[in-house]
Amino acid sequence: MTHETNTPATGTARRSLLTAGAGAVLATGCSRLAPASDRQGGPSATATTQGADLTPGAMTxxxxxxxxxxxxxxxxxxxxxxxxxxxxxxxxxxxxxxxxxxxxxxxxxxxxxxxxxxxxxxxxxxxxxxxxxxxxxxxxxxxxxxxxxxxxxxxxxxxxxxxxxxxxxxxxxxCEPPPVTDRVPYGNTPLPVWFFRPDGSGERRPTVILTNGSDGQNVDMWTYGVPAALNRGWNALVYDGPGQGQLLFVDQVTFTPTWEKVVAPLIDWLSRRQDVDTRKIALTGLSMAGDLVPRAAAFEPRLAAAVAMPGCVEPWRGFPPEIRQILRPGKAETNEIWNKEVVPNLPEADAATMKKRFEPFSVPAMLAARQGKIFTDFYTPARAVQALTITDVVSRIRTPMLVLDYEGEQFYPGQPRELYDKLTSPKDYVKLTAAEGAQLHCSPMAPQLHCEVVFDWLQETL
Known part of the structure; x- marks a missing residue:
């Protein structure tokens, strides 16, 4: 584990790519585990090589x-x-x-x-x-x-x-006590919430809002935070935001780039409770929420601390450069490339990967995928992913922030460090490693160690 602390005083041609076969591109850069290009634009190892290196023996x-x-x-x-x-x-x-x-x-x-x-x-x-x-x-x-x-x-x-x-x-x-459940107002579709407390005493406590990524479920927020919070005397709020859980799969509401508008009503709701210490409300974000949480912190001053797990400034870079090159300034040209040159060459498994990665950003893409079809409008969801870029707002953050990184980070390599370097607020950087069994995106084999790092930092910061 590496740890840094700072408290400041104040490509390839598209045509040649496509004729080589889009399936090969996706196999090396667009699967669940596949790495994106690094932040300097150089190639990373293939998914197969990286996975073998970082998941040896019994980990395979x-x-x-x-x-x-x-x-x-x-x-x-x-x-x-x-x-x-x-x-x-x-x-x-x-x-x-x-x-x-x-x-x-x-x-x-x-x-x-x-x-x-x-x-x-x-x-x-x-x-x-x-x-x-x-x-x-x-x-x-x-x-x-x-x-x-x-x-x-x-x-x-x-x-x-x-x-x-x-x-x-x-x-x-x-659960004992069972979490308080509610529907917090948000636009036309309220957010389902589950508010966990260590007990029913009503004691005023610090509270962590646990934010999921682009494809996690509520059970993942249990693994990555609820027991850790309760065992330390904290409250924990689990919720579905746009592009997640109920809002995506049932209500058909996709991701928004203005995540502060999601977090603000959650803080409003918490602030009305007598068992919440409003001076000690923290926000964590797992996976792609490592981009959503800094965005919220840039505009929501009531947060006492925030954790990006891992740090991310541009989710669009999580797609391989060959896929990003499809996106042109015009919708018609982009979609023509997608439908005539890319989709016909997609192997079945890679088509499924694209369906999964784009469904949180496009209801038509999700509905088409449920019919066994691939979406025809690449332009709209691609622009929606691009809109999540936060490089121009990181300097606004005043909230103390912990940025996690992982050895072998597959989706956002280099971006945790990039976020940390751009922060001007009190900040810490921790990289979890293979030596601890905590390698890969979100430390899938070491969530307890992951929670120890996060909550030790939160306890110290607050």
């Missing part, structure tokens, strides 16, 4: 690094009770025996979720058994949900989301 559950990364996330969640090592490894063996594919992955994990939502054989479960079976079911439904667009049944996406949500809600209802 699947040969395909994108599936392997998801499997490691499930395995890592075991420490928080959001998975079971034996269940995950049994599912991995079953998938490998059946032949690694989106279909085998989705079928295996969704059936595991179904089994856990049913009573166990041989007896009546007590509340704790039912509670944690539901939490694990939420994890496994989330695993199936991630790859469903590449399966034989892409239309199951909303059903799988709702199954995972039902499991999460059952888990929450059996």
């Amino acid at each position: 559950l699947f040969d395909d690094p994108s599936y392997n990364f998801n499997g490691l996330l499930a395995l890592g969640a075991s420490g928080a009770g959001a998975a079971e090592v034996g269940e995950v490894l049994t599912a991995v063996n079953a998938i490998n025996r059946a032949g690694m594919s989106a279909q085998s992955y989705v079928t295996t994990f969704s059936r595991l979720g179904d089994r856990l939502m049913a009573p166990p054989e041989g007896g009546e479960p007590d509340g704790q058994t039912t509670r944690f079976r539901a939490l694990r079911a939420a994890q496994y439904y989330g695993q199936a949900l991630f790859f469903v667009l590449g399966s034989d049944t892409p239309g199951d996406e909303e059903r799988l989301y709702k199954a995972g949500r039902a499991a999460w809600d059952r888990f929450c209802s059996l």
